[in-house]
Amino acid sequence: MNMRALLVAFTLTFAAPVGLAQAQPAPSAATHDHGVPVQRIVSPGGIEAWLVSNATVPMIVLSAYWRGGSAIEPGNLTGVTNVMADMLTEGAGELDTNAFKERLQDLNMGLDFGASWDGVGMSLTTLTENRDAAAEMARLALMQPRFDDAPLARIKGQLMVGIRQRETNQGYIANLALDRALYPDHPYASRVSAASVQAIDRAALQERRSALLTRAGLKITIVGDIDAETAGRMIDRIFGQLPQGAPRPEPPDVHLHPPTPLIIRPLPQPQSLILFAAPGIGYDDPDWIPLAVANYIIGGGGFSSRLMDQVRERRGLVYGIGTGPSVRDHSALIIGSAQTENQHVAEAIAVTRAEIGRFYRDGATQTEVNDAITYLTGSFALDLDSDVKIAGVVGGYQAVGRPIDYINRRNDLIRAVTLAEVNRVIRRLYNPDAFTFVVVGQPPVDARGELVVTQAPAIPHGDDPAAH
Template identity: 75%
Template structure:
């Protein structure tokens, strides 16, 4: 299996794309891609490396995304966090450039370059002006092939991680997500977190080993969008990635076995508001019900103020600041997740109303009008996900990493339009049973008692 996170059936890579510098940030434009579809082609570089390319000279910018399988889920437990540190260190000096000189050169070129590690993979993001693309591609090549992993930047990055470890104990999002992961798959690597001991154990040798284990051609996937033709893109691919060894696919962790629901888990934290998370088993994005799930989720909690939960829990009763749901998919676990924030005295009622509204939808199903509205929004808003090179690259690369075929982006709306009321209600009965959901509350909620085992 291959994994990406999706929301409302639009791809978003678990590894969030790094933001471009302000000068490179594209203003939304009604591009040909947004109006008429994405003209994407599969290219093969002279060196035999495949990529997806959207060649569009409307804006003089080139965006490149790359992805390798293998992330925190397959790290040695004693070195939890090493992949993230390795990814950060790739832009902390390379070739003849020390850490400061490397960053200064990126600024001179007015480009962005970054690497990020997630639970299941490592991503690379590059954005450059067309006039600087050759120099930008050289900086990417250096970072990928000749990282220095110098002592001082490594010590600095480790200090930063250790500071985050100290502060996370008062971070409600961290506490809630850890509690949820430990409840749903307690013995899986997804429930692990970086520790002081694991960070202190990270050495330069560990970074070198991690890079060698992951950064090869075996699982490399590349998407390029912007002001570049196929021949030039092929040469750029070989320049940046050509020196990587073929290598082998990394080992895979076990499939996560999701535990039975725990009705309520409380994690005390002194604060005037509480964070509420809730989750139940979901489906992988290759499941036939994936597209109907996008429509069903829009109706339940993914449609903002159009969703049932937002209407009943916030608009009608004012119990939360906001509430939403969506599929959350990793390579080896799939969930339906929701979240809300509420004042402590309103938490108990907010959970009660949330469960009641889910139960009503589960029992009675959706209406044809709700399905029609969801389809209209999901198809109509998709153009907004394709109104810049950066957005096209993110969506397209998400589909590529998820294993979609190259034409999927142009069929996606038709697949959503084909969803029927019967499809939606089948998914609701399959995935929205409120009894299957584990609820986690972090804060000082009034009038709540955790399940005895927690």
């Protein structure tokens, strides 16, 4: 499983919480309408996990997530958590980098680690017949990483190249500008620097590993050809030697600065990247599911969304435009993006703001809500058509604190959303004046640095997109 995809799954809920010696399933088991049973098990060593047993394919997928990531690393060592995660598969025990990777290849297994702002993730995939050997490789990576000088120098060198290249990367520049406009003093607005990379050494990696990779805050999901008893033994084999640890320190919650209507970051490119964002809500907010429906209507539904219809299809101002909730442990935004030719930036922003304003003023229609519900519930099966995908969804729900039966109730919760609930969340979150817009490129500007409109946009007014 791709580690980046795994960490994304841990942040999305739409695509997109022994004593038994034999690790028998506890009564809290759930089966959703796609036939995936989710069990809570506890290993003989006392480690809890969620298990989906499925013997259809002789494969096992295990994902693990530790709460605590880049947002709580020392300020002079920004980036150390990501480097530590990368280094876990660069040699362990008696196996140096080459030997470790050759062993993974011989076992036809995957083992990846990655870090996000809020956590560290692990993904293991193995054939059933290689289960024990694969578990031993994961144990070695967690308990006996070598952190050798040569692979560390290589990874730090790659980071230094990335630092140089990011100065011309539109996505990096736009996201940094947005973060620093909305929460400039929060760790989420920090970025790795040449100085912080140079300061990362073996001792720093060991400290991060010891601080983060403990039983405290550990969430484990196992999917595939394995029963509860065997899964319990596998869990103890991999994670049983981890120290108990203590709850991680938490960064403060984000307190968003007032919106900035427009931020322009000049970059000599023929096209401009536009980002726009406003305050959002977290997964535990009662309006979260109505927000999923509202987002689909305004910008999450591809070519069926209002923004795609108004800004791209009708006016040809952008190549594409979309929106979605962006949730971290201590922040929540509604964020959107679009790519366009420089000369169309002013018009594209004007039409986008106007359409969001009309959405805020008039709300959605019953037809739009019905269509969104049909898509969000019907497409869910595509997120569950392989063990790898199931592990991502179940692990994601577990990581963000959903109850074990959420996968069973998710579609029913969406079907229960009403037009009134959707319009309530629209009025709560889609005030066009709450959005900050960032442009990276070379749009036409006047002497005051303000965008120049090269063609008067046809602003949407009262026409109903649902009627087209």
